[in-house]
Amino acid sequence: MDILLISEYILVIALIIMMLAALRASAYKSTSMGLLGSSVIVNAFAVALLIVGSLYNLQFFRDISLALIFFGFVGTVAFAVVLGGDDK
Amino acid sequence: MIEYIKAALLIIAAILIIISAVGLISLSNTTKNKVYARIHIVGLFDIACIIALIGLGQYLLAGVYFILSPFTAHAIANAYWKNEDRENNVDLMTVEEEVDENHPFIHPKEKMQALESENSEKLKADDRFSVTTIEIDEEE
Numbered sequence: 001m002d003i004l005l006i007s008e009y010i011l012v013i014a015l016i017i018m019m020l021a022a023l024r025a026s027a028y029k030s031t032s033m034g035l036l037g038s039s040v041i042v043n044a045f046a047v048a049l050l051i052v053g054s055l056y057n058l059q060f061f062r063d064i065s066l067a068l069i070f071f072g073f074v075g076t077v078a079f080a081v082v083l084g085g086d087d088k
Numbered sequence: 089m090i091e092y093i094k095a096a097l098l099i100i101a102a103i104l105i106i107i108s109a110v111g112l113i114s115l116s117n118t119t120k121n122k123v124y125a126r127i128h129i130v131g132l133f134d135i136a137c138i139i140a141l142i143g144l145g146q147y148l149l150a151g152v153y154f155i156l157s158p159f160t161a162h163a164i165a166n167a168y169w170k171n172e173d174r175e176n177n178v179d180l181m182t183v184e185e186e187v188d189e190n191h192p193f194i195h196p197k198e199k200m201q202a203l204e205s206e207n208s209e210k211l212k213a214d215d216r217f218s219v220t221t222i223e224i225d226e227e228e
Contacts, residue, residue, distance in 0.1 A: 004091050007098035011140055014102035014109075018133060021109035025126060032123055032168035039160055040130055043153070044105075047137050050144055066149060073156040080163035084170040 008051050015048045035079055042072035097143030104136035120175060123168050127161050134161075 019041050026037025046068035053061025111129045115122055134157035141150035174180050188194070 002091075003095045004098075007095040007102070011098045011102045011105075014105040018105050018109040018112075021112045025112050028117075030123060030168065030172050032164055032172060033126065035167070036123075036126060036130060036164050039164070040133060043134070043137055043157075047140055050141070050146060050149070054144065062146070062149070066152070069149065069153055069156065073160055076160050077163045080167035084167040 005055075008055060012048055012051055015044045015051075019044045031083060032080075035076060035083070039072060039076045042068055046072070094143045094145070097139055101136045101140035101143060104139070105133060108133040108136065123173075124165060127165050131157070131161055 022037040022040035022044070024037075026034045026041075028034075046065040049061055049065045049068070052058065053065075108129050111132075112126055115125055115129070119125065134153065138150050138154050138157075141147075141153060169177060172180075189196070
């Protein structure tokens, strides 16, 4: 078995573990932790999609992961600005 | 040879991601400034993802991620500081009480304290604190 293939599978497993950890972290009390956890889940899913797309020859996987990274950032910053409120 | 370098980068990224996952979960709730610590740990995860993207050959995505991730971390930390950080932000430590002056039962704390300090001599003999007793005959 190819060493690159094995390392890709190891990375996917690590990303799944990170997604579960971020899901737990997003259930903590403050709203900021939910924001942080959801941001981590989106980014981990984008990287996992890149690996799975190259493994199984999916179409448009690069575009979808670029959109996830970019719009995940936009959504996180927008929610953080709303959460922070106005400057006094 | 390039294949080995790519595999090494992916395995390094996987190790860093697992370390950050363990750190994110095992941080105690009694730790001070734990939200900032978790944001810091997520920074490690971001760098691990950038290493993974370089290992996968997606340089454009790695560059975009490298530019955007500090903005995300700063936005979340700023929102937490402004709205929820009661440990460090002085503005959030004082809670303002809004009490209607015409309310029949609820009075502002300052008003009651001023009233008590003015009439402290009078309060000793005040009938508000009088105790009434009822005498009961056992024969009845």
